[in-house]
């Protein structure tokens with residue numbers, strides 16, 4: 219398969235409050251896609267960032283009694299810090315209020331739409347929810363209140379700039395219904411097509427400087443107005459590529475937007491309309507290519523309750539706050555446990571309830587008992603019966619190279635040059651034993667199954683496909699019973715000894731391939747598996763647990779102690 223050039227983005231959250239586990243879901247999903255594409259040899263750019271220019275940030279800062287700049291800086295750096303906490307691999311992180319690339323790009327986008335005749339001034343009266351940063355019609359309100367926030371919108375009457383969205387209804391419909399702009403899952407595509415078919419009204423794309431409290435990007439040539447925060451925020455996907463640099467399109471823009479094979483946005487269902495209608499219409503007006511794919515995820519609830527946007531910074535009991543805070547979860551349970559829960563438990567469609575108990579149960583069952591036990595057992599068997607030296611059975615091409623990089627001193631998992639699953643590593647590798655056929659077939663099937671599942675953004679199916687290797691390998695340990703073979707060998711049965719070599723070779727090969735396949739999902743754990751199963755100098759390292767069982771009493775004690783020391 220020829221290498222693709224793939225541009226992936228998360229949305230950029232408002233930074234009026236702290237990061238919650240819902241943000242972690244989207245970040246981890248996008249990260250898995252990026253790592254998967256890198257592993258199969260594609261060229262990848264993954265971008266995240268923060269939406270700093272929202273009026274909500276201004277109001278949150280006023281409430282906290284600090285400057286908007288100070289609030290935005292504090293919260294934006296927390297979002298940027300998730301890269302390390304969640305083991306994310308984004309290549310770029312854009313902050314819309316401080317990144318020097320952003321403002322010129324937004325201004326260029328504005329001028330391009332103005333040149334197409336799509337921006338005009340109009341006096342407007344409307345009901346505006348600051349929480350959503352959008353206008354609502356009476357029909358869209360829920361008993362006079364915002365359907366999302368339950369608060370009454372403000373009546374806003376002023377002269378604004380409007381964007382001629384109505385002009386693009388037919389073109390948008392054609393792009394989406396043809397699949398040139400693919401929206402997944404299909405129910406979300408249908409929702410967008412229905413919205414377009416219902417008629418698109420032009421929308422306000424600026425507000426008065428006074429209403430914006432002077433925060434945001436000025437409308438080019440009209441100092442009385444600030445650009446609508448959604449226009450500003452959506453632009454981030456190309457402003458980071460120096461779209462705003464003067465003259466010809468920048469090399470980064472040509473490479474990663476205009477010239478990419480895939481331009482994929484990962485978004486939450488609440489911002490679907492902005493990404494699938496407004497953003498493509500702005501791009502059509504500006505004469506630029508559209509995204510090729512939008513994946514829309516649903517939401518998490520925590521302990522059966524909605525992650526309320528407004529209470530995310532508020533007062534609440536400690537355990538509820540902990541179960542929503544990805545940094546607290548990772549500091550207690552580690553990034554692998556959290557990532558694995560998000561990937562293995564959250565279905566492609568529908569909301570999912572998160573609890574700490576579910577996270578612990580899943581990690582203990584899959585990562586400690588399933589995977590951790592397998593690796594520990596196999597490495598221990600190789601040490602007991604073969605002094606740590608065994609020749610792995612034939613594996614997909616490039617596995618050795620991948621392992622050496624992943625298991626290296628800095629655990630720097632390789633971006634490129636991944637296994638191509640074509641020819642075996644080298645011709646001399648031992649054959650697979652006949653009774654390991656099922657395990658071997660699982661290993662051969664996994665890359666294709668992962669690729670297919672991730673192409674439809676089914677992270678749960680992809681994680682399950684990889685985990686099949688663990689299940690099959692654990693089954694094979696029981697079937698082959700190496701301890702019986704070792705006993706027969708000691709009694710002088712040389713055939714049993716030869717078979718023991720084969721069995722251990724099959725099991726260590728399975729663990730090595732598992733490390734490579736599971737890397738996009740749980741990169742830290744994958745690096746530990748790689749280090750445990752890679753024979754640097756012909757011998758495996760001494761067995762060490764790659765994922766110890768989570769003892770909930772100790773974990774909650776640790777979390778409580780951590781909190782106490784934070785307070786002290």
Ligand SMILES: [Zn+2]
Nearest residue numbers: 347350364367
């Ligand atoms: Zn609202």
